[in-house]
Amino acid sequence: xxxxxxxxxxxxxxxxxxxxxxxxxxxxxxxxxxxxxxxxxxxxxxxxxxxxxxxxxxxxxxxxxxxxxxxxxxxxxxxxxxxxxxxxxxxxxxxxxxxxxxxxxxxxxxxxxxxxxxxxxxxxxxxxxxxxxxxxxxxxxxxxxxxxxxxxxxxxxxxxxxxxxxxxxxxxxxxxxxxxxxxxxxxxxxxxxxxxxxxxxxxxxxxxxxxxxxxxxxxxxxxxxxxxxxxxxxxxxxxxxxxxxxxxxxx
Numbered sequence: 001x002x003x004x005x006x007x008x009x010x011x012x013x014x015x016x017x018x019x020x021x022x023x024x025x026x027x028x029x030x031x032x033x034x035x036x037x038x039x040x041x042x043x044x045x046x047x048x049x050x051x052x053x054x055x056x057x058x059x060x061x062x063x064x065x066x067x068x069x070x071x072x073x074x075x076x077x078x079x080x081x082x083x084x085x086x087x088x089x090x091x092x093x094x095x096x097x098x099x100x101x102x103x104x105x106x107x108x109x110x111x112x113x114x115x116x117x118x119x120x121x122x123x124x125x126x127x128x129x130x131x132x133x134x135x136x137x138x139x140x141x142x143x144x145x146x147x148x149x150x151x152x153x154x155x156x157x158x159x160x161x162x163x164x165x166x167x168x169x170x171x172x173x174x175x176x177x178x179x180x181x182x183x184x185x186x187x188x189x190x191x192x193x194x195x196x197x198x199x200x201x202x203x204x205x206x207x208x209x210x211x212x213x214x215x216x217x218x219x220x221x222x223x224x225x226x227x228x229x230x231x232x233x234x235x236x237x238x239x240x241x242x243x244x245x246x247x248x249x250x251x
Contacts (some may be wrong), residue, residue: 007060016060019122029101032094032137033119034067035100047114060208067118071110078163082115082140087160088171090117090190091153092178099217101188105128106136106144106232110159126232131220134230147221150179162238180210187213 003123016039023033038061045054062068071087074080079211094117098104105112114120124137143152154172179233188198188209202209229236 004188010044010046010057011060011082012046012048012059013041013056015123016058019060019125021080022125024127026103026122026129029103030034030097030099031096032117034065034114035063035123037063052056065118065233067114068120069115070120071113071115071156074108074115074160074163081166082160083165084157084164086159087115088157088175089178090115092150092155092175093117093182094119095150095153095175096183096186098216099131099148100183100190102131102146104134104136104149106146107138108143108149108156113153113156128232129236132228133215133221134232136232138229147217150175164193164242181206182215182219184210184213 019040020036020177023036026033027035040059040061042057042059046057047054074082078240079156096114103128105119106126111119113117119125120224126136128146131147132148133142135145138144141152142148143155154175157171157175158168158190159164161171184206185198185202188202189195193201
């Protein structure tokens, strides 16, 4: 990157520690974050507008193993081989798992997701209390809101298809078909069904499970008080807190 802040490998210690904690929690529910095994403190500091005091800097170590291969790499080098159908499937599953386990990235791009379906840069990532359209660093685009990041995945897939000269027809339909099926399976897990038994049950009752899961998603996105602030960086006071209406509590 030509931007100096993106070219040093260094970042503020607070941000690095937050990324480590978030990656641990995301991987507790769903193996969708690169492992962050090590933080190396540096004898350097930097000043930021949000702090009156200098902030310690560090290096954050991430394990690759394919977790850091990004669509932006293919943009720069179109000859890189890509299993497009595999990428589409993993993005659909990731979007379903985000909704099921209530985590979000909040600032998607062709550099923030791996080709294997990992969330890479966790600066804006967060868990949500409920399943309303919350946001973190930006609310400008609906693609950044919880429950609607699939719109961003589809944009990335279409761009990737154009780069690789793959027909873009039906990408959206295929994405949501795979997402719907995987969310149905995740829905059984949310109900407490053991994973091996959930697989058998889902194979026998696929249509019924997905119909109930569809209703769960529709209802879960609607249940919130109209006055509840959707910015996760802001405090939610008790009065507009929609805890009593939150369907997630039922499970």
